[in-house]
Structure formats: C-alpha cells, structure tokens
Amino acid sequence: SAGLEPSSLPFAAIAFVFYACALKSRVFNPLNNARPDRSKAVEGKGSDGFRDRVMPSWTPPGVIFPIMWLLIIGPIRAYSSAMVVSATGTFFNPAIMAFIFHLTCGDVWNTINNTEKRYGMSVVGILLGVVPSADFAASQYYAIEPLAGKLLGGTLLWLCTASALITD
Numbered sequence: 001s002a003g004l005e006p007s008s009l010p011f012a013a014i015a016f017v018f019y020a021c022a023l024k025s026r027v028f029n030p031l032n033n034a035r036p037d038r039s040k041a042v043e044g045k046g047s048d049g050f051r052d053r054v055m056p057s058w059t060p061p062g063v064i065f066p067i068m069w070l071l072i073i074g075p076i077r078a079y080s081s082a083m084v085v086s087a088t089g090t091f092f093n094p095a096i097m098a099f100i101f102h103l104t105c106g107d108v109w110n111t112i113n114n115t116e117k118r119y120g121m122s123v124v125g126i127l128l129g130v131v132p133s134a135d136f137a138a139s140q141y142y143a144i145e146p147l148a149g150k151l152l153g154g155t156l157l158w159l160c161t162a163s164a165l166i167t168d
Contacts, residue, residue, distance in 0.1 A: 006085045014085050019078035023069070025103040053119070056168040068158055076151050083148040084141050095140035099152070102133035113166070126163045134159055 006014060077099070084095050109130050113122040134156055142149020 006089055006091060011082055011086060015078040015082035018081035018085075019074050021081075021100075021103065022074045022077040025100075025107055053117075056165055058168075059165055073155050073158055076155055080141055080145075080148040080151040083145045083151075087145045087148075093144075095137070095144050098133070098137040098140040102130070102137045105129040105133040119166070123163075123167050126159075126166055131156065131159050131163055 081096065081099060084093070085091055088095070105125075109122065109125045112118050112125050135153070138149050138153035138156065140149075141152045
C-alpha cells in the first residue's frame with residue numbers, strides 16, 4: 001500500500017502533525033474560537049479572554065501562558081502522540097481518538113470561556129470535560145506506551161492549575 005502509513009514517516013514528521021493539531025485544533029471547530037488579543041489589552045482596550053475579568057492574585061504573569069502552550073504542553077502532546085502512533089502503526093486508534101476528543105473538549109471550553117464569557121459553565125466544562133478527557137487520553141496512551149501516558153498525564157498539572165484559576 002502507498003500513502004501516509006506511519007511506518008513510512010519519520011518520527012519527527014508524525015510529531016509535527018500532532019504539534020500542529022495540539023496548537024491549531026480550533027481550525028476544525030465551527031464555534032467562534034477567537035484567541036485573546038494581547039496588544040488590545042495592553043493598550044487598555046478590551047479583548048475577549050484577556051484582562052477582561054477579575055483574576056485571582058496568584059495568577060501567573062501573562063507571558064507564562066504562551067510559553068506553557070507553545071514550548072511545553074504542545075511538544076509533550078506531540079511527542080507522546082507520535083510515540084503512540086509509532087507503537088501502534090496507525091493514526092486511527094482508540095488512544096489517538098481519545099486525545100482528539102480531549103482537544104475538542106478544550107476547543108468547546110475555549111468558546112464558552114473566552115468568547116461567550118459564561119464563567120460558571122466554564123468551571124463546569126473544565127472540571128467535567130477538559131480535565132477528565134485529558135486524564136482518559138493519558139490512560140489510553142499509557143496502555144499502549146507507558147512513557148507516552150506519563151508524559152501526556154504530566155500535562156494535567158497545567159490543566160489542574162488552569163482549573164483552579166478558573167474556579168477561583
């Protein structure tokens with residue numbers, strides 16, 4: 001057979017596909033998933049999802065969020081997903097589908113929190129959707145490749161921190 005079989009792709013290429021998915025999954029979301037505009041907020045203008053609400057005093061500085069997503073969470077998701085694809089020989093398996101479901105939960109949550117500003121529902125969504133779906137995906141990864149499951153499970157530390165911020 002010809003085409004995009006994982007065995008014919010370098011590990012780095014597989015990881016890049018998942019890095020793009022982890023950072024740009026909202027492209028496939030029909031909901032409004034506009035990201036906050038930092039420059040507007042800095043100028044004192046409102047920007048959905050950025051300095052448009054009272055945040056807890058222990059909120060990390062704004063620069064931490066892009067560093068976490070671009071340099072830590074995204075690469076961990078990419079690497080662990082590539083490990084699962086390499087171990088199973090396919091992109092279409094229950095563990096990867098659990099990860100895609102988690103990304104979908106996150107995209108729906110972003111719309112509820114950042115665009116619609118339904119903060120009460122945002123708390124419910126992160127506690128009953130985003131965090132449990134990440135935990136489930138990590139457990140599915142662990143069943144295939146324990147290190148991949150541990151890595152993906154490590155992202156729960158950040159998600160739980162975000163959950164505590166949103167709940168507070």
